[in-house]
Amino acid sequence: MTQNLPRTAGELRAAGHLPRGVKTEIRENLLAALREGRDPWPGIVGFERTVLPQLERALLAGHDVVLLGERGQGKTRLLRTIVTLLDEWTPVIEGSELGEHPLEPITPESKRRAEQEGDDLPVKWRHRDERYAEKLATPDTSVGDLVGDVDPVKVAEGRSLGDPETIHYGLLPRSHRGIIAINELPDLAERIQVALLNVMEERDIQVRGYTLRLPLDVLLVATANPEDYTNRGRIITPLKDRFGAEVRTHYPLEITHEVALVRQEAELVAEVGDHLLEIIARFVRHLRESSSIDQRSGVSARFAVAAAETVAASALRRSALIGETPAVARPVDLLSVPDVLRGKLEFEAGEEGREDEVLIHLLRRSIADTARARFAGLDLRTLAHTVSDGHPVATGDRVHAGDLLAALPELPVLHEVAARLGAGPKDPVGRIASAVELALESLYLTRNLAKDEDDERQVYG
Structure with a gap:
């Protein structure tokens, strides 16, 4: 030149x-x-x-x-x-x-x-x-x-x-x-x-x-x-x-800015939907506002990037374990974030021993806030009644997305749930399962469903 x-x-x-x-x-x-x-x-x-x-x-x-x-x-x-x-x-x-x-x-x-x-x-x-x-x-x-x-x-x-x-x-x-x-x-x-x-x-x-x-x-x-x-x-x-x-300087002021930053900077080894990135962005925002976190240290934007990469890695691991392709992250993969990234945070002195409790609580708030925003105006009672009336749904590290969807009968509300998160009938089954799982988790968090958990599976019922 x-x-x-x-x-x-x-x-x-x-x-x-x-x-x-x-x-x-x-x-x-x-x-x-x-x-x-x-x-x-x-x-x-x-x-x-x-x-x-x-x-x-x-x-x-x-x-x-x-x-x-x-x-x-x-x-x-x-x-x-x-x-x-x-x-x-x-x-x-x-x-x-x-x-x-x-x-x-x-x-x-x-x-x-x-x-x-x-x-x-x-x-x-x-x-x-x-x-x-x-x-x-x-x-x-x-x-x-x-x-x-x-x-x-x-x-x-x-x-x-x-x-x-x-x-x-x-x-x-x-x-x-x-x-x-x-x-x-x-x-x-x-x-x-x-x-x-x-x-x-x-x-x-x-x-x-x-x-x-x-x-x-x-x-x-x-x-x-x-x-x-x-x-x-x-x-x-x-x-x-x-x-x-x-x-x-400052941290991103808008959820959309945090999502865009994560999407730009993270090296994702599996597909992570925007709804999951929004949950991570809300989670980071709750951490920055929490009195349990040392705000003098701050919660770096690198935390959000690392969280997204961890969620993608969890989906890729499941794909390798059970042969689910393509690898698509689901809300269950968010549970890996607190365990892996807790060391990136500084807690206040009075919170010793409560770190996991604080992180799980704030993560659940983030999931509930995202579901409320994404499913606003959508009646999920049909889904809640179906699961309660003998159609329990299991998810976890060793549960295939196809098995998650097969546990439910054909319901019009499921198509609407998927559409709200940008998934269509011809999309990979993992993408649709991710949307349905977010709806199930939101019903659990609003006490419309129960959830039994063990080391490998979570069962909505």
Whole structure:
């Protein structure tokens, strides 16, 4: 794709190419996307009217940004999406350590090369994905990691300690003309945060005793959790002052957003209907509102994704055990979620020993809420009377979908139940059984049916 692009500084200058700052580049590309009606944030769900307008204003203003929010709210995903606002290809001096623009070198070495080689200075084209660097802030991060330090190898080659070319540049200078993201910024030691002050305001770096000024061109973005932001760790006040914008993220506000997010992110090994994803989404919402869950820790969107993948895996296991194909998840598969994913949640101290009880209760509420919404206005009494009058229905890990349906006579309400969940007469039997099982479970939860349970089967009667 870069074959016909200029290969020397002279060709680049003759082509009329003008260097521009990374923030200007992002601003102009974002404005172009907004004017053309293109989505500048592919894959970001649920932030359209809240987070994204704030972030767009910050980028248009040329501000460095810190995203503040609980775990699993998509902060890192959002930062990585900013890369799409960079030019797809940009010219750099071939062989330069910091990826400098051929017409604007900033290091002593590149300036010397530009002076010696002139218009013959070789040009290389760098893809935008190479202009994004990410660093997870850990307590052992050093100033040398972020800014730079003396390179003993270069000193051993015969250069003097006072020579700026003996510096080994850290991650920030190497992100020149790009984006640098620091995850969990408050976890950086305060003395390390001080090293960022010059980069953010004066746009230069200081390494030990060197009198070196590099006019760095970077967009610095960071993430932080509110708890870390205020208690366990903190962003020092001068550094907070240098961030132009602080944007609060949140969990999906709508059930449909949570379902869309799970559908987008989960790798499902079996078919999982939208009604089951809605149950999972409601379950996650109830967890986020429950006083039994430590809300300071939050309930990550990754919980919902993992729950959907667990339900799909349960359906695939049943398919392998009894030969049910294709593998289609049913409400009974939801029971695997609390056991498998309980460790992903933080409970309040007073809830010790009641974890399973809390999770099962909230899961049943989620099933009841979904059934009420999906079957609104539908009279299920015919189904309840049929099951009560001598047609018990069994389900479980070793119960075939065909056997579940065969236990019931032909009832018009069953066709309506299936249609409400998007299943037709010609669909796989597992899809129809999943709809019927949700209706049976809703009748049990509303005390219109009984249910006997053991390790392998549940029998509605």
